[in-house]
Amino acid sequence: MKILTCPVNGPRNITEFQYLGPVRAADADIPDQLVESLFYAENPLGVLKEWWRHTPSNTILIAERHTVSDQIIATYLPNRKPA
Amino acid sequence: MPFSLLKYGLRSRHVPYGDIPKTPDLKRAYDVVIIGGGGHGLAAAYYLSNVHGITNVAVLEKGYLAGGNTARNTTTIRSNYMTPESVSFYKEGVKLYETMSQDLGFNIMFSQRGQLTLAHSEATLRSFHLRAEMGKYMGTKIEVVDVQTVRDLCPDLNLDIGGQHEILGGLWHADGATARHDAVAWGYAKHAAARGVEIHQRTEVLGFEKVGDRVTEIRTNRGTIAAGQVLQAVGGLNGQVAELAGFKLPIRCFPLQAMVTQPLKPFLNTLVSSANLHTYLVQSSRGEIVIGGGSDPYQLASTRSTLDQKEHLAEGALHLFPFLHKVKLLRQWAGITDMTPDYSPIMGASPLTNYWLDCGWGTWGFKATPVAGKRMAETIATGRVPDILKPFDMRRFDNFALLNEMGATAASH
Ligand SMILES: Cc1cc2nc3c(=O)[nH]c(=O)nc-3n(C[C@H](O)[C@H](O)[C@H](O)COP(=O)(O)OP(=O)(O)OC[C@H]3O[C@@H](n4cnc5c(N)ncnc54)[C@H](O)[C@@H]3O)c2cc1C
Numbered sequence: 001m002k003i004l005t006c007p008v009n010g011p012r013n014i015t016e017f018q019y020l021g022p023v024r025a026a027d028a029d030i031p032d033q034l035v036e037s038l039f040y041a042e043n044p045l046g047v048l049k050e051w052w053r054h055t056p057s058n059t060i061l062i063a064e065r066h067t068v069s070d071q072i073i074a075t076y077l078p079n080r081k082p083a
Numbered sequence: 084m085p086f087s088l089l090k091y092g093l094r095s096r097h098v099p100y101g102d103i104p105k106t107p108d109l110k111r112a113y114d115v116v117i118i119g120g121g122g123h124g125l126a127a128a129y130y131l132s133n134v135h136g137i138t139n140v141a142v143l144e145k146g147y148l149a150g151g152n153t154a155r156n157t158t159t160i161r162s163n164y165m166t167p168e169s170v171s172f173y174k175e176g177v178k179l180y181e182t183m184s185q186d187l188g189f190n191i192m193f194s195q196r197g198q199l200t201l202a203h204s205e206a207t208l209r210s211f212h213l214r215a216e217m218g219k220y221m222g223t224k225i226e227v228v229d230v231q232t233v234r235d236l237c238p239d240l241n242l243d244i245g246g247q248h249e250i251l252g253g254l255w256h257a258d259g260a261t262a263r264h265d266a267v268a269w270g271y272a273k274h275a276a277a278r279g280v281e282i283h284q285r286t287e288v289l290g291f292e293k294v295g296d297r298v299t300e301i302r303t304n305r306g307t308i309a310a311g312q313v314l315q316a317v318g319g320l321n322g323q324v325a326e327l328a329g330f331k332l333p334i335r336c337f338p339l340q341a342m343v344t345q346p347l348k349p350f351l352n353t354l355v356s357s358a359n360l361h362t363y364l365v366q367s368s369r370g371e372i373v374i375g376g377g378s379d380p381y382q383l384a385s386t387r388s389t390l391d392q393k394e395h396l397a398e399g400a401l402h403l404f405p406f407l408h409k410v411k412l413l414r415q416w417a418g419i420t421d422m423t424p425d426y427s428p429i430m431g432a433s434p435l436t437n438y439w440l441d442c443g444w445g446t447w448g449f450k451a452t453p454v455a456g457k458r459m460a461e462t463i464a465t466g467r468v469p470d471i472l473k474p475f476d477m478r479r480f481d482n483f484a485l486l487n488e489m490g491a492t493a494a495s496h
Contacts, residue, residue: 002389015391019381022335039333039424039480043322045384067336067384 120144126456198259362399
């Protein structure tokens with residue numbers, strides 16, 4: 001079982017979470033960046049910042065995870081990025 | 084082929100030979116450099132050398148030949164897609180498979196037993212009707228069948244599942260098939276090498292030199308070479324190699340997992356697939372049951388397996404064939420797949436003028452190995468993208484001309 005830590009509910013089985021994809025650098029509200037934001041999502045071999053949802057509590061959070069080792073480095077609420 | 088086999092069997096002193104020559108030193112320059120020695124790269128090398136007479140070609144493979152997704156797939160070959168562009172492309176792929184053993188003089192163990200996809204809901208049945216009508220219109224063998232026909236096609240299937248997994252009918256694709264994946268790659272490699280194509284194993288592309296919008300040199304762990312034309316076909320790492328070449332691809336990496344049971348007596352003559360259970364099964368010519376399913380739920384560029392996914396596959400398999408419950412697993416593995424937003428590949432031009440793309444094959448590219456190789460070779464040899472490939476151009480994302488195949492690929496490769 002893999003554990004992801006919800007910033008509100010604490011460590012939980014990762015099956016309680018839904019993956020919502022990478023936090024994208026391009027902004028869909030800026031016409032020049034629309035296509036990039038829609039289709040060219042981040043895909044690094046390294047640390048990826050991504051959206052997750054803790055399904056039972058509907059908590060939306062951000063996780064920083066390494067895409068090769070699958071190690072979860074940090075999780076936090078979107079408006080509370082730790083220093 | 085049968086005669087050469089007979090001759091081989093009767094000869095008393097057979098000298099063993101290697102089909103694929105040893106990796107030579109790199110030359111200074113090649114007319115065409117193919118990055119990636121998987122099925123796709125090798126098929127393109129075969130067509131370039133054997134059909135177009137272009138033989139000053141190097142295939143660069145960072146690991147061993149066809150050790151990427153070509154060695155990891157579950158070998159489903161089919162053309163029952165959703166959009167006319169895809170159906171006509173994959174149909175040509177199935178056709179090339181039908182004669183491949185003869186064409187290559189190499190037994191790829193092609194076995195056209197048909198694919199049966201199960202419908203567990205009215206909604207699925209409706210989408211099957213759409214696919215069947217599209218398939219018929221495009222000339223593939225495909226039809227929606229009722230439960231009685233499902234029973235006739237696959238007598239050992241458990242039809243008494245009930246609940247949300249009740250079986251209401253199926254999509255029967257008589258052209259569906261399976262083949263031995265390694266043999267496909269080796270057959271192409273052997274014939275390309277015989278024409279003089281150099282196959283460089285353990286040769287990793289690390290970077291590019293460019294002048295304007297042309298690639299002039301390719302940097303590898305064994306030295307730098309010049310290239311007239313370049314083809315990129317690196318499977319799960321397509322996004323990363325494109326970045327080395329200086330542009331971004333609409334690709335994200337997801338692992339796809341599969342497993343194989345111990346060999347059993349033949350009981351499963353068709354390829355069976357269930358979209359609801361996210362599981363599909365095929366019995367290999369060796370008797371093993373090959374079990375595959377959907378991708379992992381989040382991005383990852385590692386070939387690790389997880390217990391969750393394997394349990395999920397086993398659960399699906401047991402729903403369909405409960406008598407498998409004591410059967411042991413022999414092997415299990417994962418591959419990194421290069422997924423595009425519309426579940427369709429990217430073939431043709433790149434932002435660079437002499438650099439061609441054959442990527443975004445995600446979870447469905449084995450079936451396309453011969454047709455992609457043939458058509459990409461044609462593109463490189465003539466400098467013109469053939470009509471059949473045009474819909475798969477990367478610029479479709481800029482033009483919002485996506486080819487959505489999500490429904491046709493989920494859990495049924
Ligand atoms: C578990 C699983 C099941 C699948 N099932 C099916 C199926 O049933 N039917 C189907 O049609 N498809 C299936 N697929 C998809 C199919 O396997 C792939 O789409 C197909 O094999 C892609 O072939 P390829 O030659 O493009 O890539 P690969 O076979 O992955 O070859 C690419 C090669 O490029 C090499 N490479 C990478 N980076 C570099 C570099 N920098 N320099 C040099 N070389 C490099 C790699 O080592 C690799 O050998 C499945 C995939 C998986 C993982």
